[in-house]
Amino acid sequence: xxxxxxxxxxxxxxxxxxxxxxxxxxxxxxxxxVVVATAFTLFAVALSALLSDPILDLLNVSGSSSxxxxxxxxxxxxxxxxxxxxxSPEPALAGLLAGIVPMAFPSLFTPALAILxxxxxxxxGAVTAIGIIGAAILSVGLIVVANVRGTHWRAAAVGSAxxxxxxxxxxxxxxxx
Amino acid sequence: xxWILMLAVVGLVVHPENCGQPTTAEVNEAAGEAVSWFGAxxxxxGTFVYRxxxxxxxxxxxxxxxxxxxxxxxLYQAESAGIEGAAAIADRGLAYVDEHLQPTPIGIAFGRGxxxxxxxxxxxxxxxxxRRSALDTDDRDALLLELGRTLTAVVEPDGSVxxxxxxxxxxTSGRSPFxxxxxxxxxxxxxxxxxxxxxxxxxxxxxxYLIEDRDRVExxxxxxxxxxxxxxxxxxxxxxxxxxxxxxxxxxLDGTATSxxxxxxxxxxxxxxxxxxxxxxxxxxxxxxxxxxxxxVGTLGEGIGNxxxxxxxxxxxxxxxxxxxxxxRARCVAHLLVQRQTSASQAREHRAPLRSQxxxxxxxxxxMDDQQHALSALLLLKDWMxx
Numbered sequence: 001x002x003x004x005x006x007x008x009x010x011x012x013x014x015x016x017x018x019x020x021x022x023x024x025x026x027x028x029x030x031x032x033x034v035v036v037a038t039a040f041t042l043f044a045v046a047l048s049a050l051l052s053d054p055i056l057d058l059l060n061v062s063g064s065s066s067x068x069x070x071x072x073x074x075x076x077x078x079x080x081x082x083x084x085x086x087x088s089p090e091p092a093l094a095g096l097l098a099g100i101v102p103m104a105f106p107s108l109f110t111p112a113l114a115i116l117x118x119x120x121x122x123x124x125g126a127v128t129a130i131g132i133i134g135a136a137i138l139s140v141g142l143i144v145v146a147n148v149r150g151t152h153w154r155a156a157a158v159g160s161a162x163x164x165x166x167x168x169x170x171x172x173x174x175x176x177x
Numbered sequence: 178x179x180w181i182l183m184l185a186v187v188g189l190v191v192h193p194e195n196c197g198q199p200t201t202a203e204v205n206e207a208a209g210e211a212v213s214w215f216g217a218x219x220x221x222x223g224t225f226v227y228r229x230x231x232x233x234x235x236x237x238x239x240x241x242x243x244x245x246x247x248x249x250x251x252l253y254q255a256e257s258a259g260i261e262g263a264a265a266i267a268d269r270g271l272a273y274v275d276e277h278l279q280p281t282p283i284g285i286a287f288g289r290g291x292x293x294x295x296x297x298x299x300x301x302x303x304x305x306x307x308r309r310s311a312l313d314t315d316d317r318d319a320l321l322l323e324l325g326r327t328l329t330a331v332v333e334p335d336g337s338v339x340x341x342x343x344x345x346x347x348x349t350s351g352r353s354p355f356x357x358x359x360x361x362x363x364x365x366x367x368x369x370x371x372x373x374x375x376x377x378x379x380x381x382x383x384x385x386y387l388i389e390d391r392d393r394v395e396x397x398x399x400x401x402x403x404x405x406x407x408x409x410x411x412x413x414x415x416x417x418x419x420x421x422x423x424x425x426x427x428x429x430l431d432g433t434a435t436s437x438x439x440x441x442x443x444x445x446x447x448x449x450x451x452x453x454x455x456x457x458x459x460x461x462x463x464x465x466x467x468x469x470x471x472x473x474v475g476t477l478g479e480g481i482g483n484x485x486x487x488x489x490x491x492x493x494x495x496x497x498x499x500x501x502x503x504x505x506r507a508r509c510v511a512h513l514l515v516q517r518q519t520s521a522s523q524a525r526e527h528r529a530p531l532r533s534q535x536x537x538x539x540x541x542x543x544x545m546d547d548q549q550h551a552l553s554a555l556l557l558l559k560d561w562m563x564x
Contacts, residue, residue, distance in 0.1 A: 059193055060193035060194050060195070060196065061191055061193060061194060062194055062196070062451055062502070062505060063502065064447065064451060064502060065191045065194065065451050066191070068190060068191050069187045069190065069191040072186065072187055072190045072191075073183060073187050076183060076186060076187075077183075106179060106180070110179075110183075111179065111180045111183040111184060111187075112183070115187065174448060175444045175448070176444065176447060176448075176499070176502070177443050177444060177446075177447035177498060177499050177502045177503050177506060
């Protein structure tokens with residue numbers, strides 16, 4: 001599982017245009033919400049990566065098979081993003097907590113990102129996984145702050161990339177030892 | 178809700194793997210039980226019980242000479258590994274071999290009727306060579322060399338291997354997904370035992386064909402996970418000129434041909450082990466099917482065990498292979514075999530306990546090569562288990 005594939009899959013799993021679609025309208029609130037959402041997601045990803053070995057041991061899943069799981073999860077998210085409308089900013093928690101709901105959860109920290117973090121943590125080590133996925137999340141955050149609005153076709157384009165990279169990731173797991 | 182749906186779908190795709198880490202002692206014990214099964218299920222003419230259905234308590238008939246030779250091989254391997262009495266059982270099985278050796282225009286063959294299989298000749302040669310080292314005897318060397326002559330003759334100029342030998346004319350025909358590796362392994366062993374007889378020249382021709390052309394020419398899909406090829410590669414890595422396997426100057430091989438083939442093989446073995454370990458019965462019967470034939474599971478262990486030994490000797494051939502993962506698969510196969518073997522108490526629940534104890538069944542039926550491959554795998558894998 002190469003670093004590039006992990007990073008690309010992570011960006012697709014946390015589709016920036018879907019996240020942007022549920023961000024607050026005002027620039028200040030948006031920036032604050034992105035900081036909160038990114039911090040929350042980084043924490044959750046770090047926790048997933050750090051706990052990857054015990055999680056996989058608990059589930060009796062090998063690192064190679066976890067790649068398939070991550071690939072399938074990214075693929076499913078990609079298919080959803082390809083066809084579903086981006087989410088709405090409402091309902092949202094008040095103030096800074098809007099960065100938690102709906103931005104971080106459920107838009108940024110998707111199940112696909114969680115499974116990807118666990119798989120990458122087991123396969124590449126927690127520090128490397130956190131570094132790669134963390135960089136991807138920061139990139140997503142910057143795109144959201146830049147307020148490239150979440151038009152459906154942009155989210156769908158990332159979704160189609162998710163289908164490709166999810167498939168590649170799953171195949172990577174299938175052909176692993 | 179999205180999380181639950183997602184995890185449900187992912188759970189359908191990736192199941193928990195039933196993998197443990199049996200100890201060397203547990204693996205040895207399981208191997209000993211398998212040897213005992215052969216001892217309890219050999220007839221006066223040297224044949225073994227071929228198929229047995231424990232649900233009805235009856236043998237199902239049929240016999241296969243290639244598998245007979247394979248059983249003898251596994252028993253001599255057991256003797257080499259220190260399981261006393263295994264060779265004595267196999268020697269009783271040689272009575273059947275002696276009855277069915279046939280002269281042909283290309284050399285001695287082993288089999289019944291007018292068509293002998295090159296696979297039975299190859300496995301018999303491997304078995305007798307194993308016997309030679311296990312018992313430190315050369316009393317069958319003349320036969321071994323005769324079998325080597327036959328094996329050399331079934332190899333075509335391009336390295337492909339004729340599967341069937343017409344015992345009257347000596348002509349060969351057909352191909353088999355496994356005979357190529359069996360013949361290659363036998364030739365590789367013969368070169369180690371008789372280094373002055375030029376068996377290596379033919380072996381290298383088959384080797385080149387096996388790793389470069391075989392899958393493309395004979396079986397484009399699905400590719401063969403070739404445990405016999407794994408045996409052959411491991412044996413060739415003990416040749417004095419084993420460096421040729423890596424660089425292949427005499428074969429005009431691409432420098433990465435061995436690495437590429439090895440990587441493909443390990444991926445196949447690894448995937449199959451992971452898939453098999455996800456079969457737990459219950460609901461997984463619908464998502465993964467019933468468990469594989471025990472012989473099939475055994476071949477996975479044979480393939481991985483041999484490749485681990487090869488990589489232990491030449492790690493640079495596949496430096497990018499995840500050895501830790503490969504070790505995990507080895508332990509997983511051993512675990513599946515130990516767990517699925519019929520214990521004494523389970524055997525007592527059936528009509529003829531000696532037909533069942535130490536055997537591996539799928540849907541109440543066992544076949545002698547189930548025990549053969551499982552035994553060989555356990556012997557290969559035991560050194561990779563935690564002490």
